Amino acid sequence: MSDIEINGYRLEYFEHGTGEPVVFVHGSASDYRTWKFQQDKFAEHFRSIVYSRRYHWPNKPIPEGIDYSMNEHINDLEALIESLEVAPAHLIGHSYGAFICLVLAIRKPQVVRTLVLAEPPATTLFVSKNPKPVEILKLLINRPHVAVALMKFRKNGITPAVKAFRKGETEKAIRIFGDAVFGPRGYLRFTLSRKKQVIENLTNVRSELIGSGFVPLDVEIVQDIHVPTLLVSGEHSIGLFHHITNSLERVLPNGKKIEIPEANHMMHEDNPDVYNRVVIQFLSNNLQTI
Numbered sequence: 549m550s551d552i553e554i555n556g557y558r559l560e561y562f563e564h565g566t567g568e569p570v571v572f573v574h575g576s577a578s579d580y581r582t583w584k585f586q587q588d589k590f591a592e593h594f595r596s597i598v599y600s601r602r603y604h605w606p607n608k609p610i611p612e613g614i615d616y617s618m619n620e621h622i623n624d625l626e627a628l629i630e631s632l633e634v635a636p637a638h639l640i641g642h643s644y645g646a647f648i649c650l651v652l653a654i655r656k657p658q659v660v661r662t663l664v665l666a667e668p669p670a671t672t673l674f675v676s677k678n679p680k681p682v683e684i685l686k687l688l689i690n691r692p693h694v695a696v697a698l699m700k701f702r703k704n705g706i707t708p709a710v711k712a713f714r715k716g717e718t719e720k721a722i723r724i725f726g727d728a729v730f731g732p733r734g735y736l737r738f739t740l741s742r743k744k745q746v747i748e749n750l751t752n753v754r755s756e757l758i759g760s761g762f763v764p765l766d767v768e769i770v771q772d773i774h775v776p777t778l779l780v781s782g783e784h785s786i787g788l789f790h791h792i793t794n795s796l797e798r799v800l801p802n803g804k805k806i807e808i809p810e811a812n813h814m815m816h817e818d819n820p821d822v823y824n825r826v827v828i829q830f831l832s833n834n835l836q837t838i
Contacts, residue, residue, distance in 0.1 A: 554627045555620075560606055561599035561628075565591030568661070568835060569634035572598040573625060575643025577722075577746045577753045579604040582642065584741075585820035593828060594638070599628065601645070603755070605748040616752065616759030621648050626656055635659040638831050642666040642816060644756070650796075651763055653773050662834045663773075664827055666780040667789040667813055670765055670796065671698060677761040694795070697788040701728055706757065713754045722746060725753060730812055731786055742817065770799050777803040778830045782811035782818065789813060 551558045562580060570590055572583045579600040590596040602624050603610035610616060625648055629635050638661050641649035646668035653660045674694060675683040687695040705728020712721035726735025726746075738746065746753070777800050781793045797805040806826055811818035 552628070552631060554602075554624050554631060557602055557624070558607065559599050559602065559624065559628065561597060562587060563595065563597050563632075564588065565594055565596045567594045568831075569632075569637040570594040570596050570831065571625070571629060571634065571637045571639055572596070573639065573641040573645030573649055574598075574601065574604070575641075575645045576756055577725075577749045578642075579606070579745060579749060581741070581745055582814075582817060586640075586816060586824060589820075589824050590828065594831065595634070597632065597634065597637075601648075603752050605745070609751050610755050614755075616755035618644075618648065618651070618761070618763050622651050622655070622763075625649070625652055626659060629659050636661040636836075638662045638664070638834075640664040640666075640827065641668065643669060643813065647762060650770075650773075651765075653775060654769055657773070657775065660775050661836065662775055662831060663777040664780060664830065665777060665796070666815060667782070667785060667793060668796075669762070669789070670792050671788075672762045673765045673767065673770070673792065673795060673799075674698065676764065691791075693787070694791045697786075697791055701786070701788050704728055710757050713757060718750060718754070722750065722753065725757070729786070730814075731784070734812070739817075742814065767799055770796070771801065774801055776830075776834045778827065779803055779805040780815060780823070780827070781805065781807045782813055782815040783807055783809045784812045785815075786813070 549560055549562055551560050574582045580598040583598045587596055587598055600607050601621055629637050636659055639649040646665040647670055650668055674687055709721045709725040723735045779793050779797055797803045808815040808819050808823050816823045
């Protein structure tokens with residue numbers, strides 16, 4: 549493991565292999581360990597770089613009272629790519645990390661060669677961070693299935709999880725959040741290694757939910773992302789993630805969706821053999837031509 553100073557903060561990262569650079573960006577309640585089934589496999593074909601995002605294990609934890617800002621994580625990813633001199637890089641993101649990759653491709657397309665986005669929670673494609681009733685009403689009229697899935701996610705997941713965190717009921721908050729993201733009894737189905745990652749990143753889950761939230765998205769701006777993009781869903785993922793992924797496929801000019809069988813939101817952990825095969829094939833089809 550190596551470390552590098554990025555924007556005044558030290559990030560832990562691993563680098564293996566040679567070839568075109570591939571940077572893996574993990575999601576919430578996670579860290580670089582989530583890519584344990586990908587790191588060596590991808591290194592057979594590419595320069596594989598995995599890192600733990602700011603405040604995530606084993607990096608220094610977030611100080612009390614500091615905002616968990618998506619913009620800060622986007623800036624870190626850009627700085628990491630530039631510091632390691634790997635631009636333009638293939639970006640592989642999961643969940644919150646996929647959202648980060650998506651926004652970076654909007655802001656700095658020159659540092660991105662391709663995107664692999666696994667279920668980014670890009671709800672701001674439809675409504676603002678804290679949607680007003682009129683926004684929900686408009687979504688209900690235009691996209692009723694999306695509106696219902698979003699309201700259910702917020703009502704049964706985000707809102708009660710934040711409430712529990714604020715009351716110091718951490719275990720309850722994680723169970724609620726896990727069930728919202730992975731479906732009923734989702735947290736109870738976690739593997740031991742997944743639970744370990746969650747426990748060691750609990751502070752980040754709380755900070756993310758209570759922090760400044762997701763950056764806004766504009767459909768017309770997303771339509772300007774022309775890099776080849778693979779959108780990855782899990783067969784058994786909740787409806788909201790499928791709605792978001794389907795919407796991104798319609799909006800992105802070079803977006804293509806694939807579904808990983810026998811997998812949930814953690815598809816790269818649930819079914820790594822299929823995930824690795826389809827993603828490596830996608831990257832191989834989009835290598836830089838000299």
